Each structure stands twice: as structure tokens, then as C-alpha cells.
Amino acid sequence: MAPSRNGMILKPHFHKDWQQRVDTWFNQPARKxxxxxxxxxxARRIAPRPASGPIRPIVRCPTVRYHxxxxxxxxxxxxxxxxxGIHKKMARTIGISVDPRRRNKSTESLQANVQRLKEYRSKLILFPRKPSAPKKGDSSAEELKLATQLTGPVMPIRNVSGHCLRSLCVIGRCKVYVADTGELLPWEQPSNPCLVCSALRESVSLYHLAGLELRHPVCLPCAGLKAFATTMG
Structure with a gap:
């Protein structure tokens, strides 16, 4: 490598028989x-539990670049x-990961993860410790017969880009995207007209799309697609 700018002149020291100390990775196919x-x-050992492990919360990436x-x-x-409404000791026994050091800094993240827990709890099939003596909260025998092991991630978390958001807003017309939960909600027609063009059609506030509070509803043509893409990242 040639020297660059006002740096130290390189003087490699190859006196340790480096040819015999080269680390190779030819065993990668076997490791795979x-x-x-x-x-x-x-997966066979923990069946019928999910093979990917417990459910994880939705968190924001740090720094301005990735938040x-x-x-x-x-x-x-x-x-x-x-x-x-889930005890911390019981959570670990039913496939919920717990981090006692984590603190919620916003109400939105708290509500999103609480909703995630409630949805997971509603879909959970809980096997009794003793099949002959099921306790309160255990699933019924009919539900136990339908239980299958989940091979993929538990309730995967999805991000949306500006291009995908524009497709949902303009082409879909009937659905809006909520980024924090990854859930598609029905389009709600507001009663107030657009603040700019006073049109009732396609009027929707930024609150439904980006989780932000806006004083007046603005329709999509007046708000502009760049505003939605910039807000959502």
C-alpha cells in the first residue's frame, strides 16, 4: 500500500514465518x-415452541441516521x-423475552409493544404442565391438536420505505400503513374537509399515516407525497 499524505512510512516486519500462520476458511461449506x-x-428439542426463540419487542435504531x-x-x-397484564416471571415461561434494564421513553413505543404482547397472547396456545390436570389459562384439547411449530420469526417486524408508502397511499386508496406495528388499517373517511382545497374525498390527516398530530386534515394531493415519505423515512 502506497503512503498517503503526511503519515508514517510503512516498514512491514515479516520475520515470523507468516506463511505458516495464514488462517484459511475452506471449512465454511461444512460449517454451513x-x-x-x-x-x-x-427445533426438535424445543418443539412445539417456536424454533426462532421468544418474541422480541419493537425498538427504534439509535442515532439520527437510523432512528x-x-x-x-x-x-x-x-x-x-x-x-x-403479564407477570415478568410468567413471561419467560410462555415465550416472551424480558429486559429489566430497558426503559420506555415515549408513549407510542409503550402502546405499540403492549399491543404486540396482547396480540401474541391471543394467538398463543399454552400447553398444560400436566395433561391430566390443566389449569386456568391453558388451551383446550381441541386447540392443542391444531398446534404446529413456527419455523420463522414470531410476529416479524417490517420496515416500509418511501416508495412502498407512496404505493399504499395512492394506488391502494382503501388502506393506510402504520409503520410502528406493520399493520394495515381500514381507510377512515374524515368528516372535516381538506384545509387547502375544501374537498371531502381522500381527506386524511397525517396522524393516521405517520403517527403524528396535525391540527387540520389535508388530502393527499395537497399534502404531497414527499411529506409522507419524509415523515416515515
Missing amino acids: IRRRKARQAK TKVRAGRGFSLEELRVA
């Missing part, structure tokens, strides 16, 4: 097979579990 077999063995994206966090906070 070994990792796949380990995943399959773990418009959401990802899976380490575990649900104690406040989220308390609002959802």
Missing part, C-alpha cells in the same frame, strides 16, 4: 451444514409487561 443441523436439532427504522429489541420492559 453444521449450523443448519444444529438449528434443526434445536426512522425499527428492529427487534432484546426484551420487553417491565412497564410494558405490567400494562399488558
Whole structure:
């Protein structure tokens, strides 16, 4: 490598028989097979629990550059579990990850993860410890017969780009996208007209699309697609 600017002149020291110390990675194809077999063995060992592990919360990526994206966090906070009505000791036994160090800094993230917990709890099939003596909260025998192991991620978290958001807003016309939960909600026709053109058609406030508060509803042509794409990231 040629020297650059006012840096130190390189003087490599190759006196350690480096040819005998070169690390190679020719075993990667075999490691790939070994990792796949380990995943399959773990899935068989923990069945009928989800093969990908417990459910994770929705968190924001740090720094200004990435804070418009959401990802899976380490575990649900104690406040989220308390609002959802789930004890922290019971949560770990039913496939919910817990992080006692995490703190909620916004009401929106708290509500989104509480809703995520409630949806997970409604879909959960809970096996009794003793099949002969089921307890309160355990699933019925009919539900146990329908239980299958989930191979993919539990309630995957999705991000939306500006291009996808424009497609949903303009082409869909009947659905709006909520980024924090990844859920498509029905289009709500507001009673107030657009603040700019006074039209009742396609009038929707930015609150429904981006989770932000706007004083007056603005229709899509007047608000502009760039505003939605910029707001959502």
C-alpha cells in the first residue's frame, strides 16, 4: 500500500514465518451444514415452541441516521409487561423475552409493544404442565391438536420505505400503513374537509399515516407525497 499524505512510512516486519500462520476458511461449506443441523436439532428439542426463540419487542435504531427504522429489541420492559397484564416471571415461561434494564421513553413505543404482547397472547396456545390436570389459562384439547411449530420469526417486524408508502397511499386508496406495528388499517373517511382545497374525498390527516398530530386534515394531493415519505423515512 502506497503512503498517503503526511503519515508514517510503512516498514512491514515479516520475520515470523507468516506463511505458516495464514488462517484459511475452506471449512465454511461444512460449517454451513453444521449450523443448519444444529438449528434443526434445536427445533426438535424445543418443539412445539417456536424454533426462532421468544418474541422480541419493537425498538427504534439509535442515532439520527437510523432512528426512522425499527428492529427487534432484546426484551420487553417491565412497564410494558405490567400494562399488558403479564407477570415478568410468567413471561419467560410462555415465550416472551424480558429486559429489566430497558426503559420506555415515549408513549407510542409503550402502546405499540403492549399491543404486540396482547396480540401474541391471543394467538398463543399454552400447553398444560400436566395433561391430566390443566389449569386456568391453558388451551383446550381441541386447540392443542391444531398446534404446529413456527419455523420463522414470531410476529416479524417490517420496515416500509418511501416508495412502498407512496404505493399504499395512492394506488391502494382503501388502506393506510402504520409503520410502528406493520399493520394495515381500514381507510377512515374524515368528516372535516381538506384545509387547502375544501374537498371531502381522500381527506386524511397525517396522524393516521405517520403517527403524528396535525391540527387540520389535508388530502393527499395537497399534502404531497414527499411529506409522507419524509415523515416515515
